[in-house]
Amino acid sequence: MPSVNGTDLNAKRAQVAAQVKCDILTATQDADNDAQRISIGRSFISDTITAPTTEMYAYALKASVGDDVYHEATTSAFEAHMAQLTGKEAALFFSSGTQSNQIALRTHLTQPPYAVLCDERAHINQYEAGGTAFHSGAHQVGVQPSNGHHLTLEDVESRIVLSEDVHVSPTRIISLENTLNGTIFPQDEIIRISKFAHSNGVKMHLDGARLWHVAAETGTSVKELCEPFDSVSLCFSKGLGAPVGTILVGNAEFIRKAKWFRKLFGGGMRQIGVLTASCAYALNNHFPLLPAVHALAQRIEQGLVDLGAVIWSSAETCMVFYDPSPLGLEYGEIADRGAALPRPLILGGSRLVVHIQTSTEAAEDFLELIKTLAEEKKAAGFVYVKPAKNVNGARSIYVRRKSKV
CATH class of the missing domain: 3.40.640.10 (Type I PLP-dependent aspartate aminotransferase-like (Major domain))
Incomplete structure (x- = not known):
């Protein structure tokens, strides 16, 4: 039996092998992955987050x-x-x-x-x-x-x-x-x-x-x-x-x-x-799925226009850039409220990115969120006047009522 200074070499090798072992998977890895895929379907941050199927x-x-x-x-x-x-x-x-x-x-x-x-x-x-x-x-x-x-x-x-x-x-x-x-x-x-x-x-x-x-x-x-x-x-x-x-x-x-x-x-x-x-x-x-991605981005754009937001860059493909300020909204509060939903939405700033794993439900939930927040602002005294035509570069006319004393 090989030995080093009287110690069994195989025992030392086993000790080193035990030290280098690494288990990075969770006990619920499959369920975790399924949850992650659901989250990806409700994220508008980027299309880099898509997960392999x-x-x-x-x-x-x-x-x-x-x-x-x-x-x-x-x-x-x-x-x-x-x-x-x-x-x-x-x-x-x-x-x-x-x-x-x-x-x-x-x-x-x-x-x-x-x-x-x-x-x-x-x-x-x-x-x-x-x-x-x-x-x-x-x-x-x-x-x-x-x-x-x-x-x-x-x-x-x-x-x-x-x-x-x-x-x-x-x-x-x-x-x-x-x-x-x-x-x-x-x-x-x-x-x-x-x-x-x-x-x-x-x-x-x-x-x-x-x-x-x-x-x-x-x-x-x-x-x-x-x-x-x-x-x-x-x-x-x-x-x-x-x-x-x-x-x-x-x-x-x-x-x-x-x-x-x-x-x-x-x-x-x-x-x-x-x-x-x-x-x-x-x-x-996945390439054949892209026209549906573009259609969903266009649905989001039209929904935002209907609600009175301004579109800075139209959904020619998978992205929409919008401005919610005519509704009295800021990006931070939209992101916070989206994250607080029972089924959270992941949102950033002005850019909304739709990808092949974005769910239609997520798109509709986003528009419903904007509608709800806009109604809350209106109830609190914020008023906007929607222009006759909302096009790239246009801005809605909006004013804030003075609060009653």
């Missing part, structure tokens, strides 16, 4: 078990499908949209000085922790769309830098986003910008995290939507409900270099067949 898991468990740094069969098949679907030469799987966007930009950018032009509201500008500056050392120029909805060629022309003057940082990439805040970027305007960019040697990248919504709503093929761009990033963990995953597509040389950067940044992954299989399941089974 048992059917998705069952499909994913059949995936191959290779190492993707070397070769993973399920992942390679999925990447090949995505390249074909988008009309590009190659595709590469990433763990997140931020990682995909940032490595796309880094791959396009070769020799500084350089700049990236985008909508000032874009995810790469607002929500990627300054990654363009950190990872690529690039100047990022956020442009405000003059129409309040989407960038136009004229907006781009007013801010793009094509000069080689030593005082400036030339624009090397135009990065667009579709959808942006749930709104659809008109394809004809994208084509105008793309033709201008390519005629001046400027690359085009698309943050298409929610491009699936555009294809589902407009009936436009994914290939056509991607055609104006040199690279496109598409997410599966938002609107399509996969647990993890984004794909980056482009030409073969671009993807070869992007894979190198992915490894450099620690993004090379191992047995990820279960992840890419989940994404494939989402394409097969």
Whole structure:
């Protein structure tokens, strides 16, 4: 029997094994998961909270078990499908949209000085922790769309830098986003910008995290939507409900270099067949659900309009931005009252996000909550006058009566 200083080695090994044991599942894990799924169906915070279904898991468990740094069969098949679907030469799987966007930009950018032009509201500008500056050392120029909805060629022309003057940082990439805040970027305007960019040697990248919504709503093929761009990033963990995953597509040389950067940044992954299989399941089974998602978002919008709230950004796809102040309401009190319901609603600020697991009941309960709160305010002396037509950018007329002494 092996021993160390007279102590049985097997006993020590058993002691270490006992120390490393870890049981992170609760005694009621299945019931907890069911409760979580119900909660997800009543949350309007984001579409990133969607949970994998048992059917998705069952499909994913059949995936191959290779190492993707070397070769993973399920992942390679999925990447090949995505390249074909988008009309590009190659595709590469990433763990997140931020990682995909940032490595796309880094791959396009070769020799500084350089700049990236985008909508000032874009995810790469607002929500990627300054990654363009950190990872690529690039100047990022956020442009405000003059129409309040989407960038136009004229907006781009007013801010793009094509000069080689030593005082400036030339624009090397135009990065667009579709959808942006749930709104659809008109394809004809994208084509105008793309033709201008390519005629001046400027690359085009698309943050298409929610491009699936555009294809589902407009009936436009994914290939056509991607055609104006040199690279496109598409997410599966938002609107399509996969647990993890984004794909980056482009030409073969671009993807070869992007894979190198992915490894450099620690993004090379191992047995990820279960992840890419989940994404494939989402394409097969969840993409067809998106038109119903849009219809439910439009139902919420119309209900808010009928109650007298102002719509800041319409439900072109899965999001509604609203202002409840004409009803005398604030976002905080709406969220608090929603959370206090017998079946709580999870609400944030002005943005309402509908996803494939949002229940119709939750949408109706939200509208009923707004109605109830508005009636309470009215009973307390608050009066609003609803305008004849409530459109984007319009504000209802509202006044507060002085309380009786």
